[in-house]
Amino acid sequence: SVLTQPPSVSGAPGQRVTISCTGSSSNIGAYYDVHWYQQFPGTAPKLLIYTNNNRPSGVPDRFSGSKSGTSASLAIAGLQAEDEADYYCQSYDTALRVLVFGGGTKLTVL
Amino acid sequence: QVQLQESGPGLVQPSQTLSLTCTVSGASISSGVYYWTWIRQLPGKGLEWTGYIDDSGTPYYNPSLKSRLTISLDTSKNQFSLNLKSVTAADTAVYYCARSQRGYSGFSDHWGQGTLVTVSS
Numbered sequence: 001s002v003l004t005q006p007p008s009v010s011g012a013p014g015q016r017v018t019i020s021c022t023g024s025s026s027n028i029g030a031y032y033d034v035h036w037y038q039q040f041p042g043t044a045p046k047l048l049i050y051t052n053n054n055r056p057s058g059v060p061d062r063f064s065g066s067k068s069g070t071s072a073s074l075a076i077a078g079l080q081a082e083d084e085a086d087y088y089c090q091s092y093d094t095a096l097r098v099l100v101f102g103g104g105t106k107l108t109v110l
Numbered sequence: 111q112v113q114l115q116e117s118g119p120g121l122v123q124p125s126q127t128l129s130l131t132c133t134v135s136g137a138s139i140s141s142g143v144y145y146w147t148w149i150r151q152l153p154g155k156g157l158e159w160t161g162y163i164d165d166s167g168t169p170y171y172n173p174s175l176k177s178r179l180t181i182s183l184d185t186s187k188n189q190f191s192l193n194l195k196s197v198t199a200a201d202t203a204v205y206y207c208a209r210s211q212r213g214y215s216g217f218s219d220h221w222g223q224g225t226l227v228t229v230s231s
Contacts, residue, residue, distance in 0.1 A: 032215040037218075099216075
């Protein structure tokens with residue numbers, strides 16, 4: 001994938017975890033916005049963070065996003081069992097002229 | 111509330127055309143505020159943007175699919191459609207329709223439930 005995410009992360013309930021999304025000068029580094037989605041097995045992705053660090057209505061403030069240089073991160077504080085899901089970042093790549101997703105990160109709550 | 115629903119055959123033969131329709135309720139596809147998007151997810155894999163279309167009917171395609179892909183609008187039915195020709199097993203995926211914000215990296219805030227399309231004889 002054009003955007004690189006760790007295949008998996010894990011944490012115990014109550015802990016804080018971060019998921020990285022590493023791009024390049026033709027996407028995140030070119031100031032294109034980054035968005036994050038949460039997906040449970042067998043269901044459609046759900047918008048979690050938009051435009052780098054904004055939460056849609058209904059998303060707990062335990063979820064936060066940030067962006068710096070050619071990378072972005074999703075942080076989940078106070079980890080809960082219900083957070084166990086796949087997480088995807090999304091941006092745009094001006095060299096490829098295509099909207100791009102990261103490969104996804106599976107979050108396991110221990 | 112905004113809802114999207116995909117419909118179409120779940121099985122397509124190799125070399126044939128995959129055709130899907132997305133019916134939108136709770137929002138007008140003619141509103142001019144959004145892009146109407148198709149995204150697919152290959153089995154056990156990540157998400158792949160296939161393309162989107164704006165309210166004027168102008169499509170934007172993933173270059174890797176552009177030669178085979180057509181996305182169109184039917185404003186009278188508040189629907190938009192995907193046609194992917196000359197399919198192979200590599201096109202087997204869950205296909206999602208979504209509403210996306212305008213802009214190069216517009217986010218998708220409403221999604222259909224997705225429909226699995228299998229390419230097989």
